[in-house]
Structure formats: C-alpha cells, structure tokens
Amino acid sequence: MTPATHELSPRSSKRFVRRVAAIAAIGGLLFGYDTGVISGGLLFIRKEFGLSPLMEGVVVSSLLIGATLGALVSGRLADTFGRRKVLLGTSAVFAIGAVLAGLAPDETVLVLGRVVLGLAIGPASAVVPLYIAEMVPADERGALVNFNQLMITIGIVVSYVVGFLYAPVEGWRWMLGLAVVPALLLGVGMLFLPETPRNLVSRNLLDQARAVLRSIHGKADVDGELSEIIAVGEQQRQMSSARGLLRDRAMRPMLITGVGLAVFSQIAGVNTIIYFAPSVLENSGFGASGSILAQVGIGLINVVLTVVAMTLIDRMGRRPMVISAFAGMGISMAVLGVAYLLPSQTGGVSWFVLGCMACYIAFFAFGVGTVLWLVIAEIYPLRVRGAAVGMAAMAVWLANFVVSLTFPLLIAGVGASITFWIFALVCALATAFCVRSIPETKRRSLENISDQEIIAETSKAT
Numbered sequence: 529m530t531p532a533t534h535e536l537s538p539r540s541s542k543r544f545v546r547r548v549a550a551i552a553a554i555g556g557l558l559f560g561y562d563t564g565v566i567s568g569g570l571l572f573i574r575k576e577f578g579l580s581p582l583m584e585g586v587v588v589s590s591l592l593i594g595a596t597l598g599a600l601v602s603g604r605l606a607d608t609f610g611r612r613k614v615l616l617g618t619s620a621v622f623a624i625g626a627v628l629a630g631l632a633p634d635e636t637v638l639v640l641g642r643v644v645l646g647l648a649i650g651p652a653s654a655v656v657p658l659y660i661a662e663m664v665p666a667d668e669r670g671a672l673v674n675f676n677q678l679m680i681t682i683g684i685v686v687s688y689v690v691g692f693l694y695a696p697v698e699g700w701r702w703m704l705g706l707a708v709v710p711a712l713l714l715g716v717g718m719l720f721l722p723e724t725p726r727n728l729v730s731r732n733l734l735d736q737a738r739a740v741l742r743s744i745h746g747k748a749d750v751d752g753e754l755s756e757i758i759a760v761g762e763q764q765r766q767m768s769s770a771r772g773l774l775r776d777r778a779m780r781p782m783l784i785t786g787v788g789l790a791v792f793s794q795i796a797g798v799n800t801i802i803y804f805a806p807s808v809l810e811n812s813g814f815g816a817s818g819s820i821l822a823q824v825g826i827g828l829i830n831v832v833l834t835v836v837a838m839t840l841i842d843r844m845g846r847r848p849m850v851i852s853a854f855a856g857m858g859i860s861m862a863v864l865g866v867a868y869l870l871p872s873q874t875g876g877v878s879w880f881v882l883g884c885m886a887c888y889i890a891f892f893a894f895g896v897g898t899v900l901w902l903v904i905a906e907i908y909p910l911r912v913r914g915a916a917v918g919m920a921a922m923a924v925w926l927a928n929f930v931v932s933l934t935f936p937l938l939i940a941g942v943g944a945s946i947t948f949w950i951f952a953l954v955c956a957l958a959t960a961f962c963v964r965s966i967p968e969t970k971r972r973s974l975e976n977i978s979d980q981e982i983i984a985e986t987s988k989a990t
Contacts, residue, residue: 539746540746541743541744541745541746542746544743544744545663545664545665545668545672545744546672547721548660548663548664548721549660549663549664549672549673549675549676550675551714551717551718551720551721552615552656552659552660552663552676552717552718552721553656553660553675553676553678553679554679554710554713554714554717555615555618555619555652555655555656555676555679555714556652556656556675556676556677556678556679556680556683557679557680557682557683557686557710558622558648558649558652558683558707558710558711558714559649559652559653559656559679559680559683560679560680560681560682560683560684560685560686560687561683561684561686561687561707561710562591562622562625562626562645562649562683562687562707563591563649563680563683563684563687564683564684564685564687564688564827565687565690565691565703565704565707566587566588566591566642566704567687567688567691567823568687568688568690568691568692568694568695568700568703569691569700569703569704570584570587570588570700571695571700572695572698572699572700573587573635573638573700575698576698576700577634577635577638579635583635585933586639587635587638587639587642588932589929589932589933590639590642590643590646591642591643591645591646591649592646592925592928592929592932593643593646593929594642594643594644594645594646594647594648594649594650595646595647595649595650595653595925595928596646596650596922596925596926596929597646597647597650598646598647598648598649598650598651599650599651599653599654599918599921599922599924599925600650600918600922601651601918602614602650602651602654602655602917602918602921603654603913603915603916603917603918603919603921604915604918605617605651606651606654606655606658606727606917606918607727607730607913607915610723610724610727610728610731611655611658611659611662611723611724611727612659612718612721612722612723612724613723614651614655615651615652615655615656615659615714615718616715616718616719617651618648618651618652618655618714619648619711619712619714619715619718620711620715621644621645621647621648622645622648622652622707622708622710622711622714623708623711623712623715624644625641625642625643625644625645625646625647625648625707626641626645626704626705626706626707626708626711627641627705627708628640628641628644629641629642629644629645629704629705630701630702630704630705630706630708631701631705632701641704645707646925648711650921650922650925653901653921653924653925654917654918654920654921655917656676657673657676657901657902657904657905657917658905658913658917659724660672660673660675660676660905661673661902661905661906662724662725662726662727663724663725663740663744664744665744665745667842668842669842669902669906670838670841670842670846670902671838671839671841671842673901673902673905674834674837674838674841674898674901674902675838676901677834677838677897677898677900677901677902678831678834678835678838680897681827681830681831681834681893681897682831684827684830685824685827685828685830685831687703688823688824688827689824690702690703690706691703692821692824722736722739722740722743723736723740724740725737725738725740725741725744725754725757726757726913728740729754729757729758734754734758737754737757738750738751738754741753741754781965782907782908782916783916783919784965785903785907785965785966785967786903786904786907786908786916786917786919786920787919787920787923788961788965789850789899789900789903789904789920789961789962789965789966790900790904790920790921790923790924790927791923791924791927792854792954792957792958792961792962793896793897793900793924793927793958794924794927794928794930794931795927795930795931795951795954796854796857796858796861796892796896796951796954796955796958797857797861797888797931797935797948797951797954797955798857798888798889798892798896798897799928799931799932799935800931800935800951801826801885801888801889822882825886826882826885826886826889829886829889829890829893830889830890830892830893830897831893832893833889833890833893833894834893834894834897834898836894837849837893837894837895837897837898838898841898841899841902845968846899846902846903846966846968846969847962847966847967847968849894849895849898849899850895850896850899850900850903850962850966851895851959851962851963851966852891852894852895853891853892853894853895853896853899854891854895854896854955854956854958854959854962855955855956855959856887856888856890856891856894856895857888857891857892857896857955858952858953858954858955858956858958858959859952860884860885860887860888860891861884861888861948861949861951861952861955862948862949862952863884864881864884864885864888864948865944865945865946865947865948865949865952866945867880867881867884868881868943868944868945868948869945899966900924903966903969904917904920904921905917906969907967907969935947938950
C-alpha cells in the first residue's frame, strides 16, 4: 500500500524530495559499510577461525557472489512489485545478514551471513538510484541520485573508522553486526515513502501517480507530465511486447552502454584500492597502523570529491566528467606502476605511492563513481528500466568479483608495476568507450532521455 501524498508548497516539495533521497540513500550507506568493513575485520577473523589463504578469499568474495545473485533478480522484482517494496525487503535482508555475520560461530556461518548481505547489496546497488531518479525533478536528478554515491563513500569511511576503533579489542563481531542499525533505519524510513510515479503508471495506478507527482513538484497541474509518462510507457510496452530485452535491436545500444560502463568501472581497478589499500601501502614501506590510517584518508578523499562532483554534475554534464575521470585514473595507475620500479630504500617512495592512490580515488569519485549509477538509472525506457538496471548492477558485481579474485594473483605473478600498467591500459580503453558511447543526459526528463531520438543517437555512436 502506497503512503498517502498530497499537493505541497514549492518549499515543502523540495523538503519532500530531499527526504526521499536521504532515506533511500541509507541503502547506499549499507552498501558502502558492508563492502568496506571486511578489510579491518579480516585481520581478527583470520586469527580466531584459523583461516587458510583460500578461505580468506572465500570470506571476502562471498559477499560479491551474493551481490551478483541479488542484482540478477532485482530488476525483475522492482518492475513486478515496485521499487519501494524491494527496498523494504532489502532492509530486512540487510539486518538478517548483519546478525548472522556478527554472531557467526564458525567460518561457514560467516560466509553464509556474507552471502545474505550480498543478496541485499545487489538490489540496493540497482534499485536505490533507480528509485531516487524516478522520484526527483529533472534539474535536481544528478545531484540527488548521487547522494546515494556520497552515502556509499561515507559508509566505506565509517567502516574503516569502526574497524580502527574496535581493533584494540579485536571486535570484528561488532564491526560486522553494527550494520543492523542503518538496516532498521532504512526499513522504517521506506514505510513512510510512496512508490515512484512511473512504476505506479506501469501498474495503471494513475490517481496515486498523480498524487506523488504533486508532492514532487509542489503544484496541482501535473497532468501534462503524467500524460507524457503514460504515452511513453504505452509506446514502450508496445515496442517491448514483441521482443525480449536482449533480442530488441533498439535496446541493444543502451544495454552495451550501461553494461559496458558498469564493467569498465570495476576492471579499471578501483577495488584494488578499496579492498587492498593497506596491503599495498604496507608493501611500499608504511607500517600496519600507518596503512590503516592512510586508508581512512583515502576514504575521506573519496567522500570530499563525491561532494564536489554532486555540485557540478548537473552543470558540467555526465560525458565530460566520466571521460576526464577515466583519463586521470589511467595516468595515476601508470605513474603508480613506475613508483614500484624505484628502489624501496629511496626516501619518500611510500608517500609517492600513497599520492598516486589518492589521485586515482579522487578521479574515480569525481567522475566514474558519480556518473555510473546515475547514467544507468537514466538511459533505459520505463518498461525495461528495472530489468536493464539489474543487468548492469549484476555486471558491476561480477567484474568486481573477478578483479578482487585476480589482483593478488597478478601481483604475485607479474609484479606490481605490470599489474598497475594493465589497469592503466584498461582505463585508456574505458576513456575511448565513453567518448564513443555515453550520451549526455543532463536536465532531460526521463521520458525524453529514453525516447527514440536518444536511442538512435546512442545506436549511431555504438
């Protein structure tokens, strides 16, 4: 049942829209926290359970396996049951996973808890930006959808800080279990938010859709926008009813764009920094405690540059930001590879490595992290939006899993310099892909973005 909504004043409607983004983005906080917390907790989990190197990898990657499976079904669930109900269910799964992981008596239950957390993270990564994109005006969509990305980065930093605070008492159970608090906040908050107007239209609940649009825009006359949503939705239902999503030639360029951006965002190497920064820094000359504190600093850079990007994305546009970001990430990785050719006893090498990693994260936060989920939430037609966003989210988690699994093997097999140069090459390919395939979507309504003109525009580029 959708909560009641009514016409608001312009000022009240702005507060309503921001409240929607703030509550939904708690899912992003959980995403970031549960992704980052294992980096500190693993030090003590390894000791308590006597984990082998293989089992350490299983504990870390089990969350990514769950996230891939969760993302796979999230789109269909979001289209069938609505975005709001999926987020309510996700909050419950987050809480169950946090309790299982925090109370795990052995590594088997811990892995199960991590898989359950992944089953929540996958849908959260896809449906939170989708929900916000469909609930905010076009001129604020870039900043407010990216409030979710900001919350992801804050969640990562919070997990690092919590890990540092509980390290003296080896409190890994508290590190993992504390995620139940934001999970409950997300569930309670979503009880008071409505379903998105576009999903309501797709289920022919027009009066409820009209009421939500009035709350969003703070005016009674929303029939023009409602008619546009109905018309575009009907056109897309007719188009998609004849062919499945994967077989639809008109949709293929959009799928290539969304899935391609999703894959490049991960294989460019960002999680080599997020997951393995302490190990990389310790090998470059930092001590263990210094490496953990440096990781907190990298996380704070991620937050600050995400805030900067949020203020600029609706002015600069998606294309220039993501293109410049991949280029800057490539240069940072190339220089980082050079740093590992310097003699380890050379003064300042460890700080040089830290500087390269900080630059890489700054570029990622400014462009790729900010643009990724926004573009994925924007470019697809309503009829296939949930399924297509879910497909892109699944690609993110699969690529994340592959990079996380192979990075230690690459370091051991070919050395740090060549490994980082491989990532630099991937960033160069990603830059070329974005130049060719990413459309500019700033200040366009979702119906205008997904009409045949922009589909044809992207098709020509791809």
